[in-house]
Amino acid sequence: MPGASSVLRAARPTVRAVTEQTKTERTKTEQASTTTSTTTNTAERRGAGPRTVVITGGGTGIGRATARRFADEGARVLVVGRSAETLAGTADGHPSVSTLAVDITDPDGPDAVVTAALERYGRLDVLVNNAAQGVPGELADLEPEVLDAQLATNLRAPMLLTRRALDALTETSGTVVNVSTAGSLGRRAWPGMSVYGASKAALDFLTRTWAVEFAPRGVRVVAVAPGVIDTGMATRNGTGEADYRAFIEGIAGRVPSGRVGRPEEIAWWIARLADPEGSYANGTVLAVDGALSVQ
Numbered sequence: 293m294p295g296a297s298s299v300l301r302a303a304r305p306t307v308r309a310v311t312e313q314t315k316t317e318r319t320k321t322e323q324a325s326t327t328t329s330t331t332t333n334t335a336e337r338r339g340a341g342p343r344t345v346v347i348t349g350g351g352t353g354i355g356r357a358t359a360r361r362f363a364d365e366g367a368r369v370l371v372v373g374r375s376a377e378t379l380a381g382t383a384d385g386h387p388s389v390s391t392l393a394v395d396i397t398d399p400d401g402p403d404a405v406v407t408a409a410l411e412r413y414g415r416l417d418v419l420v421n422n423a424a425q426g427v428p429g430e431l432a433d434l435e436p437e438v439l440d441a442q443l444a445t446n447l448r449a450p451m452l453l454t455r456r457a458l459d460a461l462t463e464t465s466g467t468v469v470n471v472s473t474a475g476s477l478g479r480r481a482w483p484g485m486s487v488y489g490a491s492k493a494a495l496d497f498l499t500r501t502w503a504v505e506f507a508p509r510g511v512r513v514v515a516v517a518p519g520v521i522d523t524g525m526a527t528r529n530g531t532g533e534a535d536y537r538a539f540i541e542g543i544a545g546r547v548p549s550g551r552v553g554r555p556e557e558i559a560w561w562i563a564r565l566a567d568p569e570g571s572y573a574n575g576t577v578l579a580v581d582g583a584l585s586v587q
């Protein structure tokens with residue numbers, strides 16, 4: 293059996309070949325149209341028509357706000373989640389938003405999502421890996437199935453979904469936006485949220501690494517790391533309403549900006565990072581947290 297290093301050695305020429313091919317194609321395009329603007333070239337590569345965006349966890353919170361932001365900016369949006377009811381709430385009043393009720397951790401989930409996007413819209417420009425579960429509890433108290441569910445949703449599903457979407461994103465010079473958290477940035481510890489935090493720290497690593505891996509395909513990978521955003525996420529992961537409200541009120545005073553964030557304030561940054569005009573951002577993990585993580 294070949295060792296890892298020989299597999300890597302064998303893989304390198306392929307990557308280099310793709311890079312060289314891409315460079316040659318770009319040079320040809322530049323020579324053919326030296327007077328055409330970069331914006332026009334990008335538009336030509338992407339093809340005409342509105343962009344198509346897939347958002348996991350699009351039925352609530354940041355995912356819902358992001359779906360509506362992209363729709364307001366003229367995109368066609370497919371929102372994905374397990375609850376058909378909340379997804380329908382996102383699409384209500386937004387005719388360019390369609391829904392798909394699917395569990396992204398199901399073996400067929402990633403294929404169902406990408407197939408639906410391509411069948412409905414014919415293209416995929418932006419994948420927002422937003423769905424997540426964050427169940428509080430110290431490791432000693434976490435049941436293995438709760439631990440597994442968080443890793444499956446926050447980490448394994450984005451891996452398999454991104455993998456499945458990669459060819460379609462390559463066609464459009466598309467973008468992957470991972471939704472991380474400012475809570476696990478840098479050298480911070482996060483007692484009581486170790487598994488959730490670890491899944492997001494790993495997602496940041498994937499963001500940087502995929503940015504380099506996919507660059508020869510013209511696909512960008514970026515992440516937004518929100519601070520505390522009042523979406524009610526904790527109540528959907530087992531925290532009582534009163535405890536959640538007390539947490540939000542308590543932490544607002546610790547945020548240098550003096551308040552917690554709104555889902556729309558994260559949605560705006562997700563849309564900006566995915567915008568073709570923002571295309572020099574790649575491998576970036578952007579904290580949007582009212583300076584909570586840098587104080």
Ligand SMILES: NC(=O)c1ccc[n+]([C@@H]2O[C@H](COP(=O)([O-])OP(=O)(O)OC[C@H]3O[C@@H](n4cnc5c(N)ncnc54)[C@H](OP(=O)(O)O)[C@@H]3O)[C@@H](O)[C@H]2O)c1
Binds near residue numbers: 350375395423445474
């Ligand atoms: N709120 C914050 O303070 C905060 C801070 C930092 C980072 N974030 C991140 O922001 C993102 C959105 O969080 P949020 O605050 O908007 O929370 P949220 O409202 O609870 O959103 C999570 C979404 O994920 C979906 N989901 C969960 N498991 C799924 C699965 N297996 N398959 C498909 N969909 C699934 C849920 O819908 P269903 O249950 O219907 O499937 C829900 O709509 C998450 O990645 C979170 O980690 C949030």
